[in-house]
Amino acid sequence: EEQVVESGGGLVKPGGSLRLSCAASGFTFSNAWMNWVRQAPGKGLEWVGRIKSKASGGTIDYAAPVKDRFSISRDDSKNTLFLQMDSLKTEDTALYYCTTDLLGKIAPAWGKGTAVTVSS
Amino acid sequence: DVVMTQSPLSLPVTLGQPASISCRSSQSLVSSDGNTYLNWFQQRPGHSPRRLIYKVSNRDSGVPDRFSGSGSGTDFTLKISRVEAEDVGVYYCMQGTHWPPFTFGPGTKVDIK
Numbered sequence: 183e184e185q186v187v188e189s190g191g192g193l194v195k196p197g198g199s200l201r202l203s204c205a206a207s208g209f210t211f212s213n214a215w216m217n218w219v220r221q222a223p224g225k226g227l228e229w230v231g232r233i234k235s236k237a238s239g240g241t242i243d244y245a246a247p248v249k250d251r252f253s254i255s256r257d258d259s260k261n262t263l264f265l266q267m268d269s270l271k272t273e274d275t276a277l278y279y280c281t282t283d284l285l286g287k288i289a290p291a292w293g294k295g296t297a298v299t300v301s302s
Numbered sequence: 303d304v305v306m307t308q309s310p311l312s313l314p315v316t317l318g319q320p321a322s323i324s325c326r327s328s329q330s331l332v333s334s335d336g337n338t339y340l341n342w343f344q345q346r347p348g349h350s351p352r353r354l355i356y357k358v359s360n361r362d363s364g365v366p367d368r369f370s371g372s373g374s375g376t377d378f379t380l381k382i383s384r385v386e387a388e389d390v391g392v393y394y395c396m397q398g399t400h401w402p403p404f405t406f407g408p409g410t411k412v413d414i415k
Binding site: 219226232243244245279288293 | 303339341343345350351352353356360362363364392394396398401402403404405406407408409
């Protein structure tokens, strides 16, 4: 069974940084295209970014609100996905989910999310 | 960016009765590869989202057959043939044709009358 578990969330001041991790199991992580999706408190879902597998070029795409501040990376040797978040803003406060491919024939795995609060 | 809209945003339903949610995109979701990347997700209260439908009408494994998706171009519909108590939650459509970014609709909250 595909599983992903996010970690690394917490309280950070505006302008600060945080690094989220997503540990994957139950599937061949190196072949997977992975996403970060966030959900602000009481709000809807917002796609943050995606990283393709190295075999597919390893391309990384970001949503406009986070581009140039957030960075997605992966360590296939450790089956782990990362989200480096810099220059954090109060509007980045959200539950951050890691997911597998949102468009594939296999239903994407979602973790329980890790909460990020940006506040002074 | 493609803007996704949903209606209604709130849908009180009677147990055992059908329900229907509409999703519209600001441009056609037909991809250059001929596929239409329109997904439906369910998020039950206190839970992570779960995909129900991919490419307009394909049900994910384990999804009850009372859920069905239809549509084309810019207009799409999620139908629940007979609502059960476990169907309470928020339903989101999401397009994956024109990226980045993938975009979600605002969500439709389904609850029991």
